[in-house]
Amino acid sequence: MTHQPATINRLPARNRALKLVAWSLPLVAGLAMALAAHAQGVPSVGQVVFVSGPAQLLTASGSQRPVQVGAALQQGDRVVTGTGAYVHLRMIDNAFVAVRPESRLAVELYEYDAARPQASRIKLQLDNGNARTVSGKGGEAARQNYRFNTPMAAIGLRGTDYTVRSTDDATRVSVSRGAVAVTPLGEGCSAGTLGPCATGATRELTAAVSHAYLEVSSRNRVPVLVRPEQDPQGNGAQNPAGKPDEPRAESKGDVKLVSTNPKDAASQVTADRLVAGAVPVEPPKPAELVWGRWATYATGPGSPGMSELLGPEREIVVGNNVFGLLRPAAGPVTLPAQGNFSFQMAGAEAYTLAHGVASPAQVLGGNFSIDFNQRAFSTALSVQHGGGTEQLGAQGRVQYQGLLIADPSRSNMVLNGAVASGGTEAAYLFEKTLTNGGLLGAVRWVR
DSSP states (O other): OOOOOOGGGGSOHHHHHHHHHHHHHHHHHHHHHHHHHHHTTOOOOEEEEEEESOEEEEOTTSOEEEOOTTOEEOTTOEEEEOTTOEEEEEETTSOEEEEOSSOEEEEEEEEOOTTOGGGOEEEEEEEEEEEEEEOOHHHHHTGGGEEEEOSSEEEEESSSEEEEEEOSSEEEEEEEESEEEEEESBTTBOTTSOSOOOSTTOEEEETTSTTOEEEEESSOOSOEEEOTTTOSSHHHHHSOTTSOOOOEEEETTEEEEEESOGGGTTTOOOSSOEEESOOOOOOOOOOSSEEEEOGGGOOSSSSOBHHHHOSTTEEEEEEOSSEEEEEEOSSOOOOOSSOEEEEEEEEEEEEEEETTEEEEEEEEEEEEEEETTTTEEEEEEEEEETTEEEEEEEEEEEOGGGEEEEOGGGOSSEEEEEEOTTSSEEEEEEEEEETTEEEEEEEEEEO
């Protein structure tokens, strides 16, 4: 029997060589551009790691070329995407920026020193379109020097994963993880400065307010919180389902880029972790444990008022001066009989309370675990407020009906909360006395 050689082997050697050269040209070109920039003494501040559709790179010197995977980015560069085009960027501090169709994004400033990340200076500008940003080490360490501008608004960093949409008459900002501060440009807030603005019109949005967004528009210059019930498209319009998979922050310092197109696997370049192949994404499970603010403090961005949450399907578990924590009213709570589990933070909200005035604080991170064998829990939080940063910790028992009660002798904060039936979700309210007033917050955890 005579075996036919594989099809590729029947190609002349010259043709095989041409195919190999053609396949590798984008990578070679990108590498050549990066080396050329280095040779000219122009520092690279990032790299293109994914391209789909027509897109152009406009340099500070005025040159223009098609965007290619592997291309180096310098300060002053602009990425311009056409219809149906997506460009993903990985910056030198491991940040990701996803530029979506018909958008124009400028890397105005990107100074990052790995030895002193707190001295980083970063400024991005979305002239129009839609971009999603997962902040990196520089943005996290130097939030006072981080700015994302649109023609209408200044966005300061309070977290790791947010989306901005800019049109001629509006800017919309939604948050998937962490929080942002949004201020209309104008008196007291200049596009030329760094860091979040702090004026009477500044509003904050946290990921705890699920599927909502802040809007600055020509009709209303003060940011307005738009909830899903007010705009059914809401956050879904900010993050359209038809997009290629994009960067996502699964936990602080853990950023992944995923492509559902196997053909992209050979051309994607990454400096850290790149995952190729289809990854099914399940819709998030609705929270069983939710919190709201009592009427006195239920104004401005943040959790809804308790009156919006109360009903026959929910019961109040615990409360403090600002928050009430609720859970489903129906049925007993069943918990695992054994197992030791670590949880991830799924949402948080905090305030300092002094003389009856609540001022926003920021939960920077933390951990939470339950040992179901011993019915014991342990948690730690880092919370930033106007007077500094508090390192909080608590240990205690998981008591009857899944209630969390901290042991004062092993805790430096007051903590009360609950575990949802099944043991896959927990939430608690915390309090800490400060020199002038108190620190109060709510945190939700999932595994």
